[in-house]
Amino acid sequence: MQKWVSLAVGFVAELYGAVVYHTGDELWVEHSLRVARCFDPEREPECFVAGLLHDVVEDRICTPERICQHMVSVLGVDRDRVVAVMDIVGALTRRDGEGYMGYIRRLGDNYLAVRVKIADINDNLYGRPTKPGHDLAIRYHRALKYLES
DSSP: OOHHHHHHHHHHHHHHTTOBOTTSSSBHHHHHHHHHTTSOTTTOHHHHHHHHHTTTTTTTSSOHHHHHHIIIIISOOOHHHHHHHHHHHHHHSOOTTOOHHHHHHHHTTOHHHHHHHHHHHHIIIIISSSOOOHHHHHHHHHHHHHHHO
16 A cells, blocks of 8 residues: 555544444444545555545535645645545535535536445445435435436
8 A cells, every 4th residue: 555545544543533423333434444445545546545535524524624734744645646635525525505416416527536425325325334224225326326327
């Protein structure tokens, strides 16, 4: 694994700390790690790191500015790599007032974000200890159908 990717794993673990996932059955970082592991960190490091960070901004755990500053100044990640990761994370972050399917349609503009979102949804449906409720599962299946078409 490339050094900057390993450092990003530590950074995300530090950000989440002991924050428990909203279902209450695991630490949030466990979900992020499973999403990230859908990508080969050697061949697709930007997708791997975006998978780690995919919920961080939307859930207001960290700002995009702090992530960029930390990755460049502290982790020593090349600025172009950080921009590539943050383009994906930015696309994956729902905007205030944005409906779920509007958000899913907007993702279509960023192929790498679509791939990370598919991994996220699949983990929410099949990888988690607690399965989503009926309404949420229907929403996820609709989103997958749209994203995979």
